[in-house]
Amino acid sequence: MNELILQYFQEHEGEYVSGEELSIKLQCSRTAVWKHIEALRKQGYVFDAIPRKGYKMLTKPVIINAAKLMQGLQTKTLGRVVRIYDEVDSTQNIAHTLVRQGAIEGTLVIAEQQNAGRGRMGRNWFSPKGKGIWMSLILKPTISMQFTPQLTLLVAVALCRAIQAHIPHQVGIKWPNDLLINGKKISGILLESSAEDERLNYVIAGIGISVNLLAEDYPEELKAKATSLFIEKGQLVDREQLICDFLLQLEVLLELYTQQGFAPIRSLWEALTISLHKPLRIQTAKGWVEGVANAIDEMGALWVTLPNGENIKLYSGDIELLL
Numbered sequence: 001m002n003e004l005i006l007q008y009f010q011e012h013e014g015e016y017v018s019g020e021e022l023s024i025k026l027q028c029s030r031t032a033v034w035k036h037i038e039a040l041r042k043q044g045y046v047f048d049a050i051p052r053k054g055y056k057m058l059t060k061p062v063i064i065n066a067a068k069l070m071q072g073l074q075t076k077t078l079g080r081v082v083r084i085y086d087e088v089d090s091t092q093n094i095a096h097t098l099v100r101q102g103a104i105e106g107t108l109v110i111a112e113q114q115n116a117g118r119g120r121m122g123r124n125w126f127s128p129k130g131k132g133i134w135m136s137l138i139l140k141p142t143i144s145m146q147f148t149p150q151l152t153l154l155v156a157v158a159l160c161r162a163i164q165a166h167i168p169h170q171v172g173i174k175w176p177n178d179l180l181i182n183g184k185k186i187s188g189i190l191l192e193s194s195a196e197d198e199r200l201n202y203v204i205a206g207i208g209i210s211v212n213l214l215a216e217d218y219p220e221e222l223k224a225k226a227t228s229l230f231i232e233k234g235q236l237v238d239r240e241q242l243i244c245d246f247l248l249q250l251e252v253l254l255e256l257y258t259q260q261g262f263a264p265i266r267s268l269w270e271a272l273t274i275s276l277h278k279p280l281r282i283q284t285a286k287g288w289v290e291g292v293a294n295a296i297d298e299m300g301a302l303w304v305t306l307p308n309g310e311n312i313k314l315y316s317g318d319i320e321l322l323l
Contacts, residue, residue: 018054044130061130095136149300172274184227
């Protein structure tokens with residue numbers, strides 16, 4: 001049925017088609033027509049809908065093109081091997097499988113849609129088809145397991161710098177690695193690793209960027225706290241270019257990290273964060289507490305001063321900024 005609807009819109013390109021006209025043509029109810037339109041929206045098709053006038057198809061989903069992506073790469077290693085999928089459970093799962101099969105450093109896994117995308121703290125990551133960048137990158141840094149939190153902040157800096165080039169608004173990092181625009185989440189990062197004898201075997205950096213989602217694409221529980229580059233910018237963003245920009249930023253920062261250690265990465269993170277020197281709530285094993293974040297240390301941990309003057313150190317967890 002969806003194919004017939006798409007064919008009808010293609011035959012009436014640039015025109016509004018009423019729900020009644022579609023129901024007669026397709027021999028189904030107007031409710032069924034609406035359900036099919038909504039299903040197509042979830043696949044990345046964009047429609048304008050006007051009461052008593054009908055629907056007009058504005059744009060079709062544009063899939064990530066491997067050839068265009070490879071042509072735009074300026075990196076030496078990262079992204080030089082790429083696997084692109086239409087629909088997966090999680091790009092993290094695929095990346096873990098590939099690295100166990102011998103995939104080289106820099107191998108990139110991209111999906112147009114994830115059905116079980118993972119976020120931090122065991123949360124699901126909303127990954128609708130054709131609207132975002134849902135990808136996982138295989139890294140094989142020669143560092144000890146204890147330094148993994150530094151990599152988390154490094155990836156956040158690289159992603160923040162890449163996104164900033166595509167948006168007129170300020171992008172800020174909420175500790176440790178959520179990216180926000182105007183207080184709403186635009187991107188998330190999840191690092192998963194494998195180690196042996198305290199030495200990292202590999203790290204899988206999972207990146208989720210809400211690129212071209214519309215406000216109506218978000219479920220109700222996310223509308224108040226999530227946004228997209230399209231919503232903030234008012235125009236579509238080239239996903240291949242953004243991926244290329246991120247990979248280049250990340251490769252440059254990894255090289256800087258290898259040569260000079262964490263200090264310059266720490267300075268860059270501090271310049272981009274929105275978490276320091278502000279009141280916040282912290283979720284701990286004993287519940288939520290309030291405090292003020294003062295600094296990150298040489299390991300990437302967050303130091304927070306509580307109202308009683310006690311200083312606590314966080315390596316991971318959830319924080320909420322207080323207005």
